[in-house]
Amino acid sequence: MDTSAAARASVCRLPRSVVTSVHTPVSPVGRHLVLMALCFPSASMCPKGCICQRDPHLHSLNVTCSQSRLKEIPPTLPVDAVLLRLDHNQIGAVPDQAFRGLRVVRELNLSYNAVETLGEGAFIGLEESLQVLDLSHNHITRVHRDVFARLKARVIVDDNPWHCDCALQQAISGMAHNHEAAARVLCRSSDLLDQDGRPFLAVEIDLCNLAKRTTDYAMLVTMFGWFAMVISYVVYYVRQNQEDARRHLEYLKSLPSKPKKPDEADDISTVV
Numbered sequence: 001m002d003t004s005a006a007a008r009a010s011v012c013r014l015p016r017s018v019v020t021s022v023h024t025p026v027s028p029v030g031r032h033l034v035l036m037a038l039c040f041p042s043a044s045m046c047p048k049g050c051i052c053q054r055d056p057h058l059h060s061l062n063v064t065c066s067q068s069r070l071k072e073i074p075p076t077l078p079v080d081a082v083l084l085r086l087d088h089n090q091i092g093a094v095p096d097q098a099f100r101g102l103r104v105v106r107e108l109n110l111s112y113n114a115v116e117t118l119g120e121g122a123f124i125g126l127e128e129s130l131q132v133l134d135l136s137h138n139h140i141t142r143v144h145r146d147v148f149a150r151l152k153a154r155v156i157v158d159d160n161p162w163h164c165d166c167a168l169q170q171a172i173s174g175m176a177h178n179h180e181a182a183a184r185v186l187c188r189s190s191d192l193l194d195q196d197g198r199p200f201l202a203v204e205i206d207l208c209n210l211a212k213r214t215t216d217y218a219m220l221v222t223m224f225g226w227f228a229m230v231i232s233y234v235v236y237y238v239r240q241n242q243e244d245a246r247r248h249l250e251y252l253k254s255l256p257s258k259p260k261k262p263d264e265a266d267d268i269s270t271v272v
Contacts (some may be wrong), residue, residue: 012070045076065089081105086111096121107132120144127151129232141188145170158184164200165191172200
């Protein structure tokens with residue numbers, strides 16, 4: 001094997017068995033192509049419009065898809081990506097298991113998009129490796145309570161038009177190790193009055209308990225409404241029967257009386 005191939009193999013840190021397998025009969029161009037395929041196995045999976053660069057010092061693959069006019073998460077991403085930048089695009093949703101198979105991603109940047117919806121399992125598979133998740137400057141208003149539950153990463157969620165409700169309160173409670181990020185969540189709207197524009201952590205009322213009370217009150221009102229409707233129907237039914245009975249009695253009274261026969265009068269006097 002020539003010195004250039006050996007040098008490339010040393011840079012890629014390929015095992016000696018792999019290096020020696022590239023034997024002399026293969027042309028220099030062929031050897032280079034084989035070594036490039038071994039060194040950069042993810043190059044063929046680089047999404048359209050993205051740049052995939054391997055850092056020779058950190059032995060990591062950086063995938064940059066910034067400002068690529070993406071409207072959705074690319075369906076195929078290099079499985080060995082460590083840094084994944086999807087910022088400054090037009091992505092509107094992060095579906096369930098959008099990053100399935102990416103087991104070594106340490107930083108995921110989704111800032112400055114149009115994200116409105118996060119699937120409950122949007123970040124499944126990233127629980128152990130992910131260190132930074134940037135969702136700032138999007139259009140997120142609501143999230144499922146468990147969307148961040150298992151993440152150990154630092155989650156950045158500020159500059160979103162949050163609606164402060166029970167689900168958000170539960171999601172924030174799952175980010176106890178992200179107090180700084182949680183402190184920057186501002187309520188654009190809320191289930192409570194006079195909370196717009198306030199930091200979410202400044203809301204001292206248990207929104208989940210409030211939601212439960214609201215549900216109980218609504219159920220009570222519904223039950224009262226049904227009860228009132230049943231009572232009204234019973235009263236109407238009774239009055240209608242009384243009215244029918246009165247009309248029937250008046251009808252009977254209006255019938256002509258049957259005249260008595262003379263023999264009937266004599267029979268009555270005899271009995272007496």
